[in-house]
Amino acid sequence: MDTNDVINFFREKGLKVTSQRLAICTFILSRKDHPTAEQIYQELRNEYPTISLGTIYKTLHLLQELGLIQELGFNEGSVRYDPDMELHINMVCSKCGKISDYKAENVEKLWSAIISDLGFKPKGQRIDIYFECNDCK
Amino acid sequence: MDTNDVINFFREKGLKVTSQRLAICTFILSRKDHPTAEQIYQELRNEYPTISLGTIYKTLHLLQELGLIQELGFNEGSVRYDPDMELHINMVCSKCGKISDYKAENVEKLWSAIISDLGFKPKGQRIDIYFECNDCK
DNA sequence: ATAAGTGCAAAACATTTGCAGGCTT
DNA sequence: AAGCCTGCAAATGTTTTGCACTTAT
Numbered sequence: 001m002d003t004n005d006v007i008n009f010f011r012e013k014g015l016k017v018t019s020q021r022l023a024i025c026t027f028i029l030s031r032k033d034h035p036t037a038e039q040i041y042q043e044l045r046n047e048y049p050t051i052s053l054g055t056i057y058k059t060l061h062l063l064q065e066l067g068l069i070q071e072l073g074f075n076e077g078s079v080r081y082d083p084d085m086e087l088h089i090n091m092v093c094s095k096c097g098k099i100s101d102y103k104a105e106n107v108e109k110l111w112s113a114i115i116s117d118l119g120f121k122p123k124g125q126r127i128d129i130y131f132e133c134n135d136c137k
Numbered sequence: 138m139d140t141n142d143v144i145n146f147f148r149e150k151g152l153k154v155t156s157q158r159l160a161i162c163t164f165i166l167s168r169k170d171h172p173t174a175e176q177i178y179q180e181l182r183n184e185y186p187t188i189s190l191g192t193i194y195k196t197l198h199l200l201q202e203l204g205l206i207q208e209l210g211f212n213e214g215s216v217r218y219d220p221d222m223e224l225h226i227n228m229v230c231s232k233c234g235k236i237s238d239y240k241a242e243n244v245e246k247l248w249s250a251i252i253s254d255l256g257f258k259p260k261g262q263r264i265d266i267y268f269e270c271n272d273c274k
Numbered sequence: 275a276t277a278a279g280t281g282c283a284a285a286a287c288a289t290t291t292g293c294a295g296g297c298t299t
Numbered sequence: 300a301a302g303c304c305t306g307c308a309a310a311t312g313t314t315t316t317g318c319a320c321t322t323a324t
Contacts, residue, residue: 155297
């Protein structure tokens with residue numbers, strides 16, 4: 001989804017296209033490292049010095065409502081934002097907290113087996129694997 | 138794990154067996170609904186009127202360190218505690234937040250396939266499925 | 275022109291921390 | 300008797316909320 005897609009998407013939904021929204025949205029959609037709200041705030045402050053954390057939170061919740069991103073709560077209280085809405089595994093380093101996504105054909109197949117066992121289509125899912133990453137070992 | 142097992146477990150680790158610890162521990166280990174710290178506090182206050190939230194948190198973290206329970210952070214900021222340390226899926230109602238555990242052969246299969254793809258044994262995992270439960274429909 | 279969105283500051287929450295006193299060992 | 304554990308209260312950190320102002324439509 002590039003900037004124009006985002007603009008059209010907002011327009012279709014009757015939402016206003018503000019520079020803050022665009023910035024937050026293109027930022028989070030392009031990142032693969034699942035940043036926190038605070039990280040997004042700090043990075044966007046360079047370009048938008050008056051942007052506020054409140055706006056960051058409101059926009060992130062909006063994007064979740066619209067189904068563009070997923071909020072991932074972790075037990076140390078941190079909440080991180082993931083723009084990958086397809087089936088994938090979050091590989092979480094239990095030391096430094098770094099996250100990367102992992103996809104595999106096997107996962108797709110076995111997941112659909114589990115879904116058909118259930119007998120209904122779930123609204124969503126989350127799969128985490130906790131391990132110690134190379135940097136931490 | 139019954140009360141005596143818990144007592145022995147603590148003794149072996151050199152930890153003191155206090156009535157609060159016992160109460161919190163037997164409470165959480167017996168519950169299948171993944172309560173929050175606040176819920177545990179409210180329920181135990183009946184029997185232990187002076188128990189404090191601080192103690193609840195400290196004990197829950199201790200139990201996690203010891204590998205007896207798992208902390209599950211959710212996006213609405215809630216953290217819930219799960220005494221089931223075996224492989225399972227958390228079935229989470231996205232409306233009311235109720236959680237129940239789901240186990241199936243296919244889940245085991247999925248997991249062993251993933252582990253062999255990865256090539257190493259992860260420290261832990263978490264699998265959630267989000268859906269709308271019968272009460273909420 | 276109007277209504278939605280932003281920024282700011284205060285409020286609300288959840289969790290952690292420090293310390294004096296109490297309880298297990 | 301010694302030191303770990305508890306309860307309380309204050310501190311911390313994150314997220315939400317209310318409101319006046321701004322901006323996209």
